[in-house]
Amino acid sequence: MLMKRYIIKRLLLLIPVLFGVSIIVFVVVRLAPGDPARILAGEHASPEYVEAMRTKWQLDKPLYIQYLVWLRNLLRGDLGRSIATRSPVLEEILQRFPATLELSIAAMLFAIVVGIAAGVTAAVKQYSFWDYFSMTGALFGVSMPVFWLGLMLMFIFGLELDWLPVSGRIDVGVNLKVITGLYLLDSLLTLNKTAFLSALSHLILPSIALGTIPMALIARMTRSAMLEVIRQDFIRTERAKGLPEKMVIYKHALKNALIPIVTVIGMEFGLLLGGAILTETVFSWPGLGRYTVDAVYARDYPAIQGAVLFIAFVFVVVNLATDVLYAYLNPRIRYQ
Incomplete structure (x- = not known):
């Protein structure tokens, strides 16, 4: 209740x-x-x-009148029509959002898996080579500009090695029946192996570029939280019982260290969902971030307002979901 x-x-x-x-x-x-x-x-x-x-x-009306008209339409679910395309803004946002959602999920999965693994390893092997290596990598990850990292990934793996594509969501000529707008999920639902491999190859580079900074933050937070937990008495008790070290670390220590880690994950995921503007621009990814940039260049007022408002809504909802997850991870938390 x-x-x-x-x-x-x-x-x-x-x-x-x-x-x-x-x-x-x-x-x-x-x-x-x-x-x-x-x-x-x-x-x-x-x-x-x-x-x-x-x-x-209605650009000849006073500013407050323009705002009240827009607010009235907004309460009806109408974000207006794009000046550039003459299409409903909400419709265009909903068409672009699945691309951003797919990229953000892939980037966050990369950040969570690599970041938590690096943070746990650094904490368990404190002051070792792996500790210094992980934290140095995290420092570089936080410091590298997203656009620069994206361009380097494109140059190395796309142009020099020719391993991965550098733009778009799927190869030209590959047919895919769009159901949810998430290409990987749609290809699995339709059992389209060619489309799945194509969509996956296009997703790798932008998700790494977008997920590097969250990965670094998660690694540093995981290390800090784990160091605090593994020094507590109940961890010594678990080890004294003869439990395997992996069980002590991953089942007991990591579970109790998840609260601050979840905080970072929730905040970063909200930011990613809000529109990975630089990443989507560099990789020509047709998502919400690139849509917002195009709207700014075109001075498309309805599109800019609708996109930013949608981004704010998504960010607040993700933060709410993060707070609710706290109670699941730690039943001692009670909200007043």
Whole structure:
């Protein structure tokens, strides 16, 4: 009952958060230089046509009126129409989001597996070669810019070695029946081996580039949390009972160290889902991040506002799911 009340409270907090985000985005977008009516009409349009576009899109109204009109439509589930494509913004976002979701899941799986393994190894073998090697690698992982790492991966594994593709989600000419928008899942559901291998090969490089920084953060947090846990009395007791070392480390120590690790995973996954802008741009990945960049270049107000608001919503929901997971991992936690 207490958990249910907490979840409802957090869901209600979504309303002021998203309301605040909507105001900030709406104002900041309109502070950018340039005339959106001129962009809508075209560079060589007549002044009369520019004014017609200004009236049609209600750009001649005061700023607060424009916001209230947009907010009214938003409450109806209408994010407006893209200025560049004339298509509904919500429809375009939902078409692009599966690509970002698939990339984010792959990147986070890479980060979790490699990061936790490196962190546990570094903690168990503290001050050894593996400890210094893992933490040095984590330091480089945090320090490397995503765009630079992406370009290096493309150059080495795509151009020099020609092992993996460097752009897109699937090879041209490969037929795939899209069901969920997640190409790996769709290829498994349709038993399409060719499409699965093609989609997987396209996913490897961008997921490594995107997952490197979360991997480094998870490795450092895992090491810190594990060092704190393995020094506690109950770990000494488990070892005194004669339990195998692997069971002591992975079943008892790691389980009790998961709370801070889950915090990092939840926050990083929310950021990845919010739109891996640099990674998607470098690898020409047709996701939400690249959609947002294209909207900014085109001064597409409805698309920018809709994408940022959707990103904020996803981030808050992921954080809520992370908080709920705390209680599952540690029943002693109680929310007030």
